[in-house]
Amino acid sequence: MAEVVEHYNASAPTYSEQYDPDKILTSADYPANFFRLKKIKQRITELGLTSVYELGIGDGSPIAAMAELGLRVGGSDFSEGMLEVARAQFRAKGFDPSVLTWGDIQDRETLQEAIASGPYDAVMALGVLPHVRDEGQVIDNMAAFIPSGGTMFLQFRNSMLSLYSFNRLTMEFITGELLAGQPESIRTVVEAELRPRLAMDLPPKRTGTQQAPGYDEILAKFHNPFELESLVRSRGFTDVRFHWYNYHVAPPMLAASIGSDFRTAGIACEGSDDWRGMFLCSAGVIEATKS
Numbered sequence: 001m002a003e004v005v006e007h008y009n010a011s012a013p014t015y016s017e018q019y020d021p022d023k024i025l026t027s028a029d030y031p032a033n034f035f036r037l038k039k040i041k042q043r044i045t046e047l048g049l050t051s052v053y054e055l056g057i058g059d060g061s062p063i064a065a066m067a068e069l070g071l072r073v074g075g076s077d078f079s080e081g082m083l084e085v086a087r088a089q090f091r092a093k094g095f096d097p098s099v100l101t102w103g104d105i106q107d108r109e110t111l112q113e114a115i116a117s118g119p120y121d122a123v124m125a126l127g128v129l130p131h132v133r134d135e136g137q138v139i140d141n142m143a144a145f146i147p148s149g150g151t152m153f154l155q156f157r158n159s160m161l162s163l164y165s166f167n168r169l170t171m172e173f174i175t176g177e178l179l180a181g182q183p184e185s186i187r188t189v190v191e192a193e194l195r196p197r198l199a200m201d202l203p204p205k206r207t208g209t210q211q212a213p214g215y216d217e218i219l220a221k222f223h224n225p226f227e228l229e230s231l232v233r234s235r236g237f238t239d240v241r242f243h244w245y246n247y248h249v250a251p252p253m254l255a256a257s258i259g260s261d262f263r264t265a266g267i268a269c270e271g272s273d274d275w276r277g278m279f280l281c282s283a284g285v286i287e288a289t290k291s
Helices: 002-019 032-047 061-068 080-093 108-116 135-143 159-165 168-178 184-197 225-234 252-258 260-269
Strands: 051-055 072-077 100-102 122-125 151-157 237-247 281-290
Touching (some): 002 032, 002 061, 002 080, 032 122, 032 237, 051 061, 061 072, 061 080, 072 080, 072 108, 122 135, 135 151, 135 225, 225 237, 252 260
Parallel strands (some): 051 072
């Protein structure tokens, strides 16, 4: 996992820009994380929760937002670069940076002291699941922070968007997931027919520098929401619901042709948990209750 740490250490200094409300319409990248945090803050408030622990705090913006709501908070990350930025943000906002510690969501031993600081009403992991080897172990580790009746928020990259993107990810989903287990002869014919119909050069791969790898050069998995829901339930959670975000109102290859309306129309959809989100959104958050 060293390459994941290197990527986030390098991203740390500018990561907070993803949550800047003044850059919603002007940021180079779509401000997906801003809308994700907005939805979680809404749910935290609606549920009347008073405490939350975050695994994989990143730059600290989400957990700082929870502290600003008056919640008792704690958090950890395995990127020293991110921890440094997060602690600086806590100090600037007048919060105690000592509640932010080093820890690896995949290694229970590194989390024991943090678990002992609970229990918490809720636990969340945002932008973490794509980078883990064992999803079941991660869900178990998250569950240790909350009691029966506690709430988990687990973010994931949504593989179902690939059915609408008509690019290389579509090919990977169809041949690798939909046709998994089918004879090679069938998958070869399907691939040959689809290849000229798809934008196989898109999306462009995000590469890094000599100092740190890019996002598409590290472990960054997509997850099938149906499979993920089954896994969450098998780990002792109920009342599973999906919150979708990062809407693509048209296949992403058409964004340049559509212009600014592509972003503004997507923003207008944010916050909706309509079924269309399963196919129009690049990411989602599972909310579930510990049995």
